[in-house]
Amino acid sequence: MLAIKNLTKSFKTRNAVDNISLDIPDGQMVGVIGRSGAGKSTLLRMINRLAEPTGGSIIFDGRDVTALKGRELLEWRANCAMVFQQFNLVGRLNVLTNVLTGRLYHHGLIASMFQVFTPAERAFAIRALDRLGMAHTALQQADTLSGGQMQRVAIARALAQEPKIVLADEPIASLDPMNAKVVMDALRTINREDGIAVICNLHTLDTARNYCDRVIGLFEGRVVFDGPPSALTEQAAREIYGAEADEAFSESMTSTTLKPAGTEVPAERLTEADLQQRARAELLAG
Numbered sequence: 001m002l003a004i005k006n007l008t009k010s011f012k013t014r015n016a017v018d019n020i021s022l023d024i025p026d027g028q029m030v031g032v033i034g035r036s037g038a039g040k041s042t043l044l045r046m047i048n049r050l051a052e053p054t055g056g057s058i059i060f061d062g063r064d065v066t067a068l069k070g071r072e073l074l075e076w077r078a079n080c081a082m083v084f085q086q087f088n089l090v091g092r093l094n095v096l097t098n099v100l101t102g103r104l105y106h107h108g109l110i111a112s113m114f115q116v117f118t119p120a121e122r123a124f125a126i127r128a129l130d131r132l133g134m135a136h137t138a139l140q141q142a143d144t145l146s147g148g149q150m151q152r153v154a155i156a157r158a159l160a161q162e163p164k165i166v167l168a169d170e171p172i173a174s175l176d177p178m179n180a181k182v183v184m185d186a187l188r189t190i191n192r193e194d195g196i197a198v199i200c201n202l203h204t205l206d207t208a209r210n211y212c213d214r215v216i217g218l219f220e221g222r223v224v225f226d227g228p229p230s231a232l233t234e235q236a237a238r239e240i241y242g243a244e245a246d247e248a249f250s251e252s253m254t255s256t257t258l259k260p261a262g263t264e265v266p267a268e269r270l271t272e273a274d275l276q277q278r279a280r281a282e283l284l285a286g
């Protein structure tokens with residue numbers, strides 16, 4: 001169980017996340033919705049510790065993850081796998097190696113650096129790919145895949161981490177409707193079959209309604225809705241989306257193209273290479 005208490009993240013004078021408290025039980029599929037800039041990514045990134053909270057705490061199974069350092073922090077990041085909008089695969093590596101990078105924490109530093117993985121680990125990674133219908137691409141270079149295929153590989157990599165939670169930050173925002181459905185179906189399957197909690201940032205309403213047990217609506221960093229999809233009335237949706245409500249109602253499952261101009265987020269997005277380098281540096285630093 002993940003317990004978020006009074007979590008806040010300030011950037012200069014603005015609170016991107018403003019005093020949020022949430023309990024997420026094991027195995028729940030949660031959709032976080034809200035207009036552009038509502039604080040969805042910042043919330044997820046704090047859970048994974050890619051962003052440091054300004055205040056509050058994040059407790060998982062009784063441990064305050066905001067206080068973790070070194071190896072314990074790596075263990076936490078292995079426990080809560082991230083899936084990103086832009087997939088964050090290493091394009092020049094083959095699909096299997098990309099999935100095996102998900103074993104970094106379990107595998108050990110030196111072996112990972114030299115990409116020496118055991119047959120059992122390779123079999124584990126192939127099984128993860130197979131669940132996503134991607135085993136046939138194992139030896140293909142990652143940058144030759146389509147966007148939808150890349151996201152399925154990214155989910156396989158997340159599975160290779162053997163996570164307790166999957167955090168998906170707008171995982172379908174760059175995909176066409178067909179691939180978006182495949183990816184959301186995959187997340188739902190993992191959630192159902194493995195009992196892994198999935199917290200999924202979604203720009204649009206209908207995907208959250210269709211796929212999630214629980215919908216959390218953010219507006220200007222605060223929770224303005226928290227309930228089952230059935231309770232998400234038009235009035236509640238208008239409160240979440242404000243002036244963008246009509247767009248949110250009419251958008252298809254994948255569209256994120258209707259963001260107002262000038263709302264691009266200057267967040268310090270990290271690539272997988274950045275994450276690995278950071279993980280290794282932290283390991284070496286003890």
Ligand SMILES: Nc1ncnc2c1ncn2[C@@H]1O[C@H](COP(=O)(O)OP(=O)(O)OP(=O)(O)O)[C@@H](O)[C@H]1O
Nearest residue numbers: 011016035036037038039040041042265266267268
């Ligand atoms: N590194 C940063 N520096 C300054 N401001 C930031 C940073 N990251 C986020 N913000 C601001 O915090 C607010 C919340 O951003 P966040 O990316 O969490 O929103 P979001 O709901 O995920 O939006 P989107 O749907 O566009 O991704 C925005 O006003 C954004 O400009």
